[in-house]
Amino acid sequence: MNSHFNFLAPFYDRAIPFKRLEQTLKVLDLPHAGSLLDAGGGTGRVADALRPHVGSLVVADVSLGMLAQARQKGLTAASVESERLPFPAESFDRVLMVDALHHVVHQGETVRELFRVLKPGGRLVIEEPDLRTFAVKLIAVAEKIALMRSHFLSPPQIASLLPPAARVKVEAEEHTAWVIAEK
Numbered sequence: 001m002n003s004h005f006n007f008l009a010p011f012y013d014r015a016i017p018f019k020r021l022e023q024t025l026k027v028l029d030l031p032h033a034g035s036l037l038d039a040g041g042g043t044g045r046v047a048d049a050l051r052p053h054v055g056s057l058v059v060a061d062v063s064l065g066m067l068a069q070a071r072q073k074g075l076t077a078a079s080v081e082s083e084r085l086p087f088p089a090e091s092f093d094r095v096l097m098v099d100a101l102h103h104v105v106h107q108g109e110t111v112r113e114l115f116r117v118l119k120p121g122g123r124l125v126i127e128e129p130d131l132r133t134f135a136v137k138l139i140a141v142a143e144k145i146a147l148m149r150s151h152f153l154s155p156p157q158i159a160s161l162l163p164p165a166a167r168v169k170v171e172a173e174e175h176t177a178w179v180i181a182e183k
């Protein structure tokens with residue numbers, strides 16, 4: 001999977017341009033003068049667009065190829081597994097994961113880690129293709145056939161991985177869902 005994204009990295013932003021700035025600002029409750037972690041943040045495609053709306057920003061990912069693209073944009077990039085984030089608890093005001101959870105091997109550990117590093121009063125947003133829609137069900141099957149080892153969860157399944165202390169809501173539009181957790 002890592003080599004898959006290393007291969008895609010130079011073409012990624014052109015293949016999948018980021019088009020959801022307004023929606024992303026809204027679900028993240030930005031602008032904010034504090035810190036944001038973009039976990040599984042890849043090339044920094046999303047982080048680059050969020051940069052003017054937040055005080056500081058870290059892109060964390062396992063793919064060195066993807067992170068190299070983020071560094072070329074002048075973003076702070078950390079080589080990190082989302083299952084074991086090397087940050088103290090309560091480090092970030094906002095935590096984001098876009099289109100990455102279905103690629104992560106240990107999803108429960110990842111969601112718990114994302115919430116652990118969130119500051120009290122902060123907000124975690126997990127954006128995923130909405131598995132409750134027919135189109136995304138088809139994509140999930142296609143990715144299985146292509147042996148991409150992705151594993152899609154529905155928004156309620158993602159929400160169920162969060163600790164009981166999380167105040168969770170789900171927003172959805174077309175084929176995308178945002179699981180939003182406040183601490």
Ligand SMILES: C[S@@+](CC[C@H](N)C(=O)[O-])C[C@H]1O[C@@H](n2cnc3c(N)ncnc32)[C@H](O)[C@@H]1O
Nearest residue numbers: 040041042045061062063081082098100103104
């Ligand atoms: C489809 S890309 C999305 C990248 C970025 N969030 C975006 O929307 O442009 C998925 C990313 O998740 C990363 N990833 C997969 N498993 C991961 C893990 N366990 N920890 C951190 N990143 C991971 C991949 O390397 C890849 O960059």
